[in-house]
Amino acid sequence: MRALNLQAKPLSLAERLADLAVDALIDEADLSPKPALVDRRGNGAHTDLHLGLMHASALSLWPAFKEMADAALAIGGINPALREHIGRIGREGEQAMLATTQGVNTHRGAIWALGLLVTAAALEPTSRRASEVTLRAARLALLDDRYAPRPLSHGAQVALRYGARGAREEAQLGFPAVMQRGLPQLQRSRVQGHGEQNARLDALLAIMTGLADTCVLYRAGEQGLHTMQSGAQAVLDAGGSASLAGRRRLHELDQQLIALNASPGGAADLLAATLLLDRIEHDGILQGAF
Numbered sequence: 001m002r003a004l005n006l007q008a009k010p011l012s013l014a015e016r017l018a019d020l021a022v023d024a025l026i027d028e029a030d031l032s033p034k035p036a037l038v039d040r041r042g043n044g045a046h047t048d049l050h051l052g053l054m055h056a057s058a059l060s061l062w063p064a065f066k067e068m069a070d071a072a073l074a075i076g077g078i079n080p081a082l083r084e085h086i087g088r089i090g091r092e093g094e095q096a097m098l099a100t101t102q103g104v105n106t107h108r109g110a111i112w113a114l115g116l117l118v119t120a121a122a123l124e125p126t127s128r129r130a131s132e133v134t135l136r137a138a139r140l141a142l143l144d145d146r147y148a149p150r151p152l153s154h155g156a157q158v159a160l161r162y163g164a165r166g167a168r169e170e171a172q173l174g175f176p177a178v179m180q181r182g183l184p185q186l187q188r189s190r191v192q193g194h195g196e197q198n199a200r201l202d203a204l205l206a207i208m209t210g211l212a213d214t215c216v217l218y219r220a221g222e223q224g225l226h227t228m229q230s231g232a233q234a235v236l237d238a239g240g241s242a243s244l245a246g247r248r249r250l251h252e253l254d255q256q257l258i259a260l261n262a263s264p265g266g267a268a269d270l271l272a273a274t275l276l277l278d279r280i281e282h283d284g285i286l287q288g289a290f
């Protein structure tokens with residue numbers, strides 16, 4: 001009689017990257033208390049979202065992230081063929097998300113940002129530093145996708161109205177909100193011993209201090225954006241999420257943004273991108289997956 005082989009099959013590189021991306025989305029959703037966003041406490045400024053939906057949406061995206069990483073491995077270079085291939089997978093991912101959420105847009109911006117990062121990481125698996133991965137992602141984002149529809153999205157509408165740079169430009173510039181604000185703050189707060197959850201909240205706040213979040217602009221205009229940016233800075237100046245003064249400011253910011261119906265969904269996506277890049281750089285399993 002043959003003994004049962006109970007050893008788990010090692011994950012492929014694409015499977016591990018998809019796991020890391022979905023984990024980052026779930027960790028972002030769970031992180032609490034986030035100002036005006038869906039978290040463990042409630043629905044923030046949203047009437048059509050809740051935590052279970054955010055989790056289901058994140059899980060529905062696993063196949064799309066894996067397929068994007070597989071496409072990078074198969075095509076092997078930054079070129080229009082890869083850009084158009086992942087564009088198609090991204091649009092299919094959006095359909096999977098909408099089918100799961102019954103039409104609610106939970107993670108459109110996240111599919112874009114994390115999809116580019118997963119693809120960029122798979123392209124050169126030994127070059128995993130955040131600065132290297134975001135540079136490759138930016139080069140991909142700069143390429144044209146002939147098949148991309150150009151709807152008058154919320155982002156496109158506020159670009160016309162306020163001249164704001166949105167999700168596309170953030171990626172094309174190499175994710176400055178992540179590289180210059182989110183990741184450095186995550187590391188600073190960790191080093192200062194603030195605890196992982198507070199470090200993640202501080203990273204989100206640091207992203208919010210400078211981002212032209214098109215969700216906030218669409219819902220609450222320039223007043224909403226100013227409230228988000230200055231309020232996030234005030235929390236950090238008061239000592240961040242780990243301090244009592246910072247927590248009081250954070251509570252105020254939550255109330256103010258909810259009153260304005262201003263949900264920083266773009267900043268939330270970029271926090272997930274920050275967590276993903278941090279993991280890609282340090283993940284032990286990924287190191288053994290190629």
Ligand SMILES: CC(C)(COP(=O)(O)OP(=O)(O)OC[C@H]1O[C@@H](n2cnc3c(N)ncnc32)[C@H](O[C@H]2O[C@H](COP(=O)(O)OP(=O)(O)OP(=O)(O)O)[C@@H](O)[C@H]2O)[C@@H]1O)[C@@H](O)C(=O)NCCC(=O)NCCS
Binds near residue numbers: 090106113145165215
């Ligand atoms: C290039 C695309 C990202 C399209 O961009 P565009 O700006 O035209 O489209 P939007 O539909 O507005 O989506 C952009 C989403 O990106 C997030 N975001 C916002 N600001 C920024 C920023 N400055 N930097 C980075 N990311 C940002 C944000 O996503 C979150 O918010 C979503 C909810 O938004 P919204 O629908 O406006 O929702 P509500 O206000 O709640 O709506 P109502 O309830 O009022 O109706 C939520 O999903 C978060 O994810 C923006 O929404 C890209 O999507 C694209 O071209 N895709 C095609 C596929 C492709 O090529 N993929 C490539 C491979 S990955």
Ligand SMILES: Nc1ncnc2[nH]cnc12
Binds near residue numbers: 266
């Ligand atoms: N936690 C969250 N709440 C609302 N919108 C989001 N988009 C991405 N993450 C979100």
